[in-house]
Amino acid sequence: CVDQLLEVSYVLSQGCSLHPFSLFGSVLLTCPTAGLASMVASSRSYADFTPEKVDLHRLEEGPPLTATLTREEGLKYYRTMQTIRRMELKADQLYKQKIIRGFCHLYDGQEACAVGIEGGITLSDHLITAYRAHGYTLTRGGTVREIMAELTGRRGGIAKGKGGSMHMYTKNFYGGNGIVGAQVPLGAGVALACKYLGNDQLCVSLYGDGAANQGQIFETYNMSSLWKLPIIFICENNQYGMGTSVERSSASTEYYKRGDYIPGLRVDGMDVLCVREATKFAADHCRSGKGPILMELQTYRYHGHSMSDPGVSYRTREEIQEVRSKSDPISMLKDRMLSNNMASIEELKEIDIAVRKEIEDAAQFATTDPEPPLDDLCSHIFANDQPFEVRGATPWTKLTSTS
């Protein structure tokens, strides 16, 4: 296996002038306005969990091997990933206190995927995913408050308490889908609408390694290719579909090749920059009218499949620990920023504190906001309709549905 050198150049965006960088060695400048050390060029090779490389399928070339991270972007990605992390851990806590009930599929470990993808598209693009969706609800414009209040089933929830963990929606974000694989053709339909309306937008359609064997996904590969739909298929391969490892579920575990005639690429899903660059590359491919493209992100979830799964009967604690210590996406970004003097430890700690506070406030809201009113029970059956009667549990219980 070849370790490719990844040249990473960091550019300070605080108004300092740009300097040419070299492949090897570092150049340090002080920037009078920011007072921090500034532009650095460094080269690094990664030999840990996933070697730094891009695997390509039916592509002559892949995303660039250099990624430029500005300080502003770094801090933004750090904060968003940390927010997702802490939000999911808080959800874990609330679930164990039985304040959240039902299904709760947590995303901690996979933060770099949601954040990296969003870095490669815009909010006017579209995205749809499966049930492990809290992270995406956030990156797609939801707030922690309304996400948590949805988990606790309150009226201030993003779906007013009607949807729950798996059914959260924002503008250009179509959930949150409970049926494994169903979201993929839905995403292609959104992409069809983009092409139909000629708006240069695209749709990112996500699914896991477990879903990757679903027949309807192959049906979608076919139609998307035939009709050259602007869709990015993304397989978040976290190695396990519930308790079934990829080796036990899939005759071919090279998910980026499963699209066959669809070009594909596979990158390290724990590295937010890799994810971002791959997404940008894929987005360019779509927007140039070439049709669909498939990305596989190799990632990992720390929690079990859901809150009812301890997550250790089908994998070892050692494995989880190893990923945590060697490939944690947030640590990776933090180390990178610290060692390149793009931020100080204190600064990042401040972000941590601010995030913690945001989560606490949101949890406070989520546990004190009242439940939805019973009047809301039957509403939202039909859009733009007259109110109508709904049969209750008995023939004498006549309820009303409003749009």
Add this chain to the structure above:
Amino acid sequence: WKFLPSPQRNSGALLAGRPVNVRDALNQAMDEELERDERVFLLGEEVAQYDGAYKVSRGLWKKYGDKRIIDTPITEMGFAGIAVGAAFAGLRPICEFMTWNFSMQAIDQVINSAAKTYYMSAGAQPVPIVFRGPNGSSAGVAAQHSQCFAAWYGHCPGLKVVSPWNSEDARGLLKAAIRDDNPVVFLENELMYGVPFDLSEDVLQKDFVVPIGKAKVERRGTHITLVSHSRCVGFCLDAASVLAKEGVECEVVNLRTIRPLDVDTIEASVMKTGHLVTVEGGWPQYGVGAEICARVMEGPAFNYLDAPAVRVTGVDIPMPYAKILEDHSVPQIKDIIFSVKKVLNM
């Protein structure tokens, strides 16, 4: 109503007073709605270059082209999902199932992705989609191609389910369905496609719609209420003609919509006649007739019943192939007459 031979088979201009068959009524309705709203488009197997497996979409591809009339591969689950996704993103798809039997491949997308989404999203995500195609028994197509899905889809909140009988129903309900911002299951009937009906001037207006959720009394009567949908409405009217000669006046209610069920019209009729027979092509257990009887039991009309309400249904078996067997698997006019007389104790 009268059965008139259809003078012309192709869908040319529809003139008031000239008979229009159900196929042409559907075709014309889609044509007008495609023209009216650019977001409307049709997808399904063979809808474009083949002109539709049953020719319902004849001429539309020639007129509107590849962008708006889309031939799909034989992948119902995939293309139904694509249709729903397109509706999420603001288009107004008409998704054709070649027959509703094939919808079982895609039923998850109809129910879980289309029907439930407006509710789950608390009103954030409407789904303006029409699923349409022929439903129920045909002629000699055997068990896997003959099932009626009215009860299956009629069971689900979040769906509107309509079942037109004649050309006026077909035209008006399809326009209403396409203009509705919600998922509509549109159950056609293959054996009705070629049957012509006179259409009045009003019905031929471009904005003519039949409201979803309203039944129509096709024939007034005083002795007994017959409630039916789709092709069986015709059989009820035939039975009513025969019974009239024996002095029995049947009131025939054409449901037009399976869900929401127009209980008010049914109850008003039963309260007038005191007797009820439901007639449907589908199987008896947990069917449309069962629901109608349950509703009548639970409402004010019960006190007006002079006899138990009964159901005339398809026979509770998979559809056989041989003609003699098939004929005896579906409700016939004699079954309706027999049941009416039983209920009236004649």
